[in-house]
Amino acid sequence: DAGVTQSPTHLIKTRGQQVTLRCSPKSGHDTVSWYQQALGQGPQFIFQYYEEEERQRGNFPDRFSGHQFPNYSSELNVNALLLGDSALYLCASSWWGWTAQPEQYFGPGTRLTVT
Amino acid sequence: AQTVTQSQPEMSVQEAETVTLSCTYDTSESDYYLFWYKQPPSRQMILVIRQEAYKQQNATENRFSVNFQKAAKSFSLKISDSQLGDAAMYFCARRPQGGSEKLVFGKGTKLTVNP
Numbered sequence: 001d002a003g004v005t006q007s008p009t010h011l012i013k014t015r016g017q018q019v020t021l022r023c024s025p026k027s028g029h030d031t032v033s034w035y036q037q038a039l040g041q042g043p044q045f046i047f048q049y050y051e052e053e054e055r056q057r058g059n060f061p062d063r064f065s066g067h068q069f070p071n072y073s074s075e076l077n078v079n080a081l082l083l084g085d086s087a088l089y090l091c092a093s094s095w096w097g098w099t100a101q102p103e104q105y106f107g108p109g110t111r112l113t114v115t
Numbered sequence: 116a117q118t119v120t121q122s123q124p125e126m127s128v129q130e131a132e133t134v135t136l137s138c139t140y141d142t143s144e145s146d147y148y149l150f151w152y153k154q155p156p157s158r159q160m161i162l163v164i165r166q167e168a169y170k171q172q173n174a175t176e177n178r179f180s181v182n183f184q185k186a187a188k189s190f191s192l193k194i195s196d197s198q199l200g201d202a203a204m205y206f207c208a209r210r211p212q213g214g215s216e217k218l219v220f221g222k223g224t225k226l227t228v229n230p
Contacts, residue, residue, distance in 0.1 A: 033216065042119075042206050042220030043160070056217055088158060094216055102148045102167075102210070104218060106160035 002027055004093050004107035012113045013081050021076040021110045025093030031055075032074040033104060034066060037088040049074050050096055078112075086114045117142050119207050121221035128197045129229050135182075136192045136224050138207030146212035149183065149190045154223070155203040163205070166190065168212070194226075202228045 005024045013019050025032050031050045035043035045058035049068035063079045072093075078085055088111050092104035119140045128134035140149070151163040166174045166183050173181050178198075182191045194201055207221040 031216065033218075035218075040222075042208075042222050043218070045217045045219070048216060058217070090160060092160075092218075102212075102216075103150060103162050103165055104216065105162070106152075108157070108159045111158075 006091050006107035006110050010111045017081050018079045023091030024073045026105045029093035029095050030072050031094045031096050033092045034076045035090040081114045083114050119221040121224050123224045125225045127227040133195045138190045140188050140209050144211050148210050150208045151192045152206045153203045197228050199228050
């Protein structure tokens with residue numbers, strides 16, 4: 001049973017560029033959430049996708065956008081990169097029918113460095 | 116703001132001994148879930164244990180157990196018979212029972228296990 005996978009593992013971009021990060025959820029999961037984890041901090045919620053729609057959004061600017069595909073995989077796009085966007089980006093999957101399984105399962109993350 | 120606070124940035128324990136990590140949280144909801152996640156240097160966020168707020172009984176998972184004090188909004192993690200592989204960052208997180216699956220994390224506690 002494959003867990004949550006993310007690609008790429010590492011990424012280096014220049015200020016002002018755009019980046020796309022990818023996530024495949026755990027088998028049987030239909031909901032994907034994205035988190036940003038700055039160095040030395042806990043993860044911060046960016047947004048969540050279910051049924052190909054953004055269901056909830058954290059306190060992040062519109063430069064952060066996403067997409068969910070019919071197979072439940074997801075992309076996180078960040079435009080006009082800033083130095084402060086350097087962080088570990090975590091994808092987490094879960095099942096919308098959360099009463100049975102309320103926990104989220106995380107991928108290994110993508111380390112984004114903006115220079 | 117509904118926050119999660121981990122007051123111990125770092126903790127250390129001798130192998131085979133017991134250590135307790137602290138977590139307090141702020142919420143206006145009566146029903147919610149609490150989690151402890153472990154993040155080793157590999158970066159993968161691994162679920163350690165979960166607690167439903169409506170349950171009075173403290174959750175246990177092998178060597179890991181929690182002390183959940185709902186009135187005090189406290190949720191500590193006890194690790195018994197500590198092993199070298201327990202060394203990691205530990206994050207406390209909360210999510211509401213209904214609606215949003217957004218996780219709110221604390222800043223983490225770095226646990227060192229000394230041989």
